[in-house]
Amino acid sequence: MMSMIDDEPLTYFLSTDSITLTSAQIDRALLLSQNITAPNDQWSCYIQTLALLGIQTWLQNRSPELLLQSEWLSASDPSTILSLHTIAQLQVGETRLHLLPIGYVNDPLVSVPLITQQDRLPDIYVLVEVLEEIAEVRVRAYLPYAEAVPVQASETEQLLAVQQFVEQPDELLLHLHCAEARQTPEAALPVIETNQDTPPVIPNLINVRRWWQKQVDRLTEELSWVLLPPLNLSGALLPLNLGRSPLEDLEDVVQTLQRDRGVEFPAATSAAYRDLQLECVAFRLYALTWPLLETNEWSLLLILGAQPGTQLPAGMTLRVEDETQVLIEAHLNHEPYLYAQVIGDRHEQFRVSIELPNGAALTLPPFAIVNES
Numbered sequence: 001m002m003s004m005i006d007d008e009p010l011t012y013f014l015s016t017d018s019i020t021l022t023s024a025q026i027d028r029a030l031l032l033s034q035n036i037t038a039p040n041d042q043w044s045c046y047i048q049t050l051a052l053l054g055i056q057t058w059l060q061n062r063s064p065e066l067l068l069q070s071e072w073l074s075a076s077d078p079s080t081i082l083s084l085h086t087i088a089q090l091q092v093g094e095t096r097l098h099l100l101p102i103g104y105v106n107d108p109l110v111s112v113p114l115i116t117q118q119d120r121l122p123d124i125y126v127l128v129e130v131l132e133e134i135a136e137v138r139v140r141a142y143l144p145y146a147e148a149v150p151v152q153a154s155e156t157e158q159l160l161a162v163q164q165f166v167e168q169p170d171e172l173l174l175h176l177h178c179a180e181a182r183q184t185p186e187a188a189l190p191v192i193e194t195n196q197d198t199p200p201v202i203p204n205l206i207n208v209r210r211w212w213q214k215q216v217d218r219l220t221e222e223l224s225w226v227l228l229p230p231l232n233l234s235g236a237l238l239p240l241n242l243g244r245s246p247l248e249d250l251e252d253v254v255q256t257l258q259r260d261r262g263v264e265f266p267a268a269t270s271a272a273y274r275d276l277q278l279e280c281v282a283f284r285l286y287a288l289t290w291p292l293l294e295t296n297e298w299s300l301l302l303i304l305g306a307q308p309g310t311q312l313p314a315g316m317t318l319r320v321e322d323e324t325q326v327l328i329e330a331h332l333n334h335e336p337y338l339y340a341q342v343i344g345d346r347h348e349q350f351r352v353s354i355e356l357p358n359g360a361a362l363t364l365p366p367f368a369i370v371n372e373s
Helices: 023-033 039-062 169-183 208-212 218-222 246-261
Strands: 018-020 089-092 095-102 109-113 124-131 136-144 157-161 270-278 281-292 297-306 317-321 326-331 337-345 351-355 361-363
Touching: 018 039, 023 039, 039 089, 039 095, 039 124, 039 136, 095 109, 124 169, 136 169, 169 270, 169 281, 208 270, 208 281, 246 270, 246 281, 270 361, 281 351, 297 317, 317 337, 326 337
Parallel strands: 095 124
Antiparallel strands: 018 136, 089 095, 109 157, 124 136, 270 281, 281 297, 297 337, 317 326, 317 351, 351 361
């Protein structure tokens, strides 16, 4: 086995996720909106319910460990909930959110209901694009209640400037995770945490053979790895623009490695990414893997960077081990990114650990080639 790449910085950009609503979600929103007796309010109820179901799916996809609670979705008799304000309210852990559904963002102001009940004041407003005609919901931006400055107010509503909102949904996830971490014992957090005195617990293997076959196994799905389509390996640099997908961001990194480091990526390269959180540090890990047919070996390349709107702390460590020793240990100085590559025989497993400067760490299940015949 051997390590291939030292800890050099790379640059990439991430984009906002969107949710495609299912026909079951649309039918549910239609059914729930019929519980609103005022005909003029039924359409608003329908749109707000779509926003609520969309953000529920968004949280399940991005951070399934965060528990969403909604009076509207859990009510045994929805007809008893008469306020449209209540439909837009939800709670994630100890954080109260108020959804503000909008269409395409083309108005500089957004209407916000005036809430007077202290126990219902939101901690955060969330701007949600509901594109009902194409059955799509997009978590667009957020604004802490304490930072909301009304442009205009009446007895029932206030207007807020859209430019006040932070257009970084991943930062919203970070807010929710940090609030949850203050309430949840460390042992209950959804990562495998270790320190120098406690060996990591390795529950299973990530079978990269499945990735080569464009398939995902049970553990890949459970750990929220997202398998990416084939990479563009032409070597042509991609333009940097807004709205880039994770695939485009990774392709930019790959092409930088090809050009500046001479790394060769065969057509059989498979790639996946996973968003992770340790304490209040949010980061994204890309894993690229391919077989080396001429030597009967395989390669694993890892790229670690911060999620949008955040930074990795200096002193953060990316470590790769086999069953007997540390193969590579990349330390972050003042660069925003870490990466490392290892190559091993078909029977070898590679365990990846990520450690913060304070010693808090998480260890991923080993990457391996598993024959499932």
